[in-house]
Amino acid sequence: MEESFLVTNRENGWRLDKFVVEKVPDWISRTYVQKAIKQGQIIVNGDLKKPSYKIKNGEVITIEVPDKPPSIEVLPEDIPLDVIYEDKDIIVVNKPPFMIVHPVVNKVTGTLVNALLYHCTDLQGIGGELRPGIVHRLDKNTSGVIVVAKNDLAHQSLSKQFKDRKTKKTYIALIKGVLKKKNGEINAPLARHPKIKIKMAVVPGGKESITLYKIIKEFKDIASLAWINLKTGRTHQIRVHFKYIGHPLLGDEVYGKPDEDHKYGIERQMLHALRLGLYHPRTNKWMEFVAPIPDDFKTAMINLRKE
Numbered sequence: 416m417e418e419s420f421l422v423t424n425r426e427n428g429w430r431l432d433k434f435v436v437e438k439v440p441d442w443i444s445r446t447y448v449q450k451a452i453k454q455g456q457i458i459v460n461g462d463l464k465k466p467s468y469k470i471k472n473g474e475v476i477t478i479e480v481p482d483k484p485p486s487i488e489v490l491p492e493d494i495p496l497d498v499i500y501e502d503k504d505i506i507v508v509n510k511p512p513f514m515i516v517h518p519v520v521n522k523v524t525g526t527l528v529n530a531l532l533y534h535c536t537d538l539q540g541i542g543g544e545l546r547p548g549i550v551h552r553l554d555k556n557t558s559g560v561i562v563v564a565k566n567d568l569a570h571q572s573l574s575k576q577f578k579d580r581k582t583k584k585t586y587i588a589l590i591k592g593v594l595k596k597k598n599g600e601i602n603a604p605l606a607r608h609p610k611i612k613i614k615m616a617v618v619p620g621g622k623e624s625i626t627l628y629k630i631i632k633e634f635k636d637i638a639s640l641a642w643i644n645l646k647t648g649r650t651h652q653i654r655v656h657f658k659y660i661g662h663p664l665l666g667d668e669v670y671g672k673p674d675e676d677h678k679y680g681i682e683r684q685m686l687h688a689l690r691l692g693l694y695h696p697r698t699n700k701w702m703e704f705v706a707p708i709p710d711d712f713k714t715a716m717i718n719l720r721k722e
Contacts, residue, residue: 416482422474431459431476432466439480451479489518489547491533494525498534499704504569504697505562506535506548509706512558512683517546527561537565550574551648556668559586559688560706564696572696577648583692586643587708589665589685589715590657591672593639597630601656605649614669615651617659624649626656634719638665653686665715679718680711687712 420438422429435448435457449466451457456479459470470476497509510516510527517528528547531538538547548563550573564570576582606621608614625646632640639662643653654670657663663671666681673681692703 416480417477418480419475419477422470422472422476424472426470427472428469430466431457431464431468431470434470434476435478438476439478440483442483443481484520487518487520487523489523489528489532492524492529493533494530496530496534499560499706504565504695505573506531506565507560507562507691507704510553510558510561512556512709512711515555516552516561517549531563535565538563551577553688554651554684554686556683557686557688558706558709558712560691560704561688562691562693562704569696573693576693580646581694583690583703584645584648584688585690586645586653587687587689587712588641588643588653588657589712589719590639590641590662591665592662593633593636594630594660594662599628601626601628601660603656603659605652605655615649615655617655622649623647624652624656626653634716635722637722638719640716654684680714682711685712685715
């Protein structure tokens with residue numbers, strides 16, 4: 416449905432995306448609005464503009480308002496959780512591989528959120544019906560430590576810490592080949608792949624993305640075990656950065672060559688969120704949580720040592 420709105424003196428000088436967010440239904444997010452502007456679904460006097468464009472009194476903003484998607488019911492499920500730490504504000508979990516963090520339109524069962532709703536009775540309504548308590552994510556096939564907020568105080572504090580880069584995230588990964596530089600930084604901007612929308616890519620003008628790494632073990636010339644710290648937390652950041660320098664993660668179905676890695680018992684990307692450091696939202700005390708290395712990761716290293 417297409418709707419048009421006249422900019423009044425009250426809104427003169429507002430950002431275009433701010434104006435649109437005020438006019439559209441509450442279920443439409445600012446992120447959606449920004450994407451719609453870039454895709455030409457929102458125009459100013461018939462012209463394309465950027466989300467940051469400062470609108471002027473008398474301009475006409477035309478918006479293609481989408482139909483509201485059907486409501487999705489997310490139910491608690493009795494799925495075992497490996498709880499690392501829990502109190503009245505947060506719960507820290509060691510997420511297994513092959514589990515997605517929160518429901519999506521075509522997958523509303525078997526997620527971490529379904530398990531959390533069963534385990535924690537006070538999650539509903541915090542962060543939305545599909546992502547209650549979720550303040551950061553791990554890819555489906557990435558294992559390891561993830562923190563979830565149990566109330567609004569925790570949700571606001573943790574969200575701000577991740578946004579302001581106050582948390583400390585450490586990963587381990589098995590990457591293909593041997594790097595000449597054993598200790599380094601990968602600083603390459605990331606954005607959505609221009610042609611393949613499920614992928615991210617190094618793109619000039621993309622978001623700043625910085626990955627620090629140290630090689631802690633090599634398996635001949637086959638693979639290397641990397642200790643990784645993230646300065647930023649972009650989607651697929653570690654996976655794309657190592658692909659970019661010619662050393663994709665073993666088992667990565669999107670950025671690597673997983674068929675070559677099955678002989679080592681590898682069935683998913685070899686990436687594990689080992690440690691997460693953050694300030695407790697209520698006490699402001701620095702805390703660090705560790706998720707033990709999973710069995711499939713250990714098996715892969717044993718098999719690589721045999722080569």
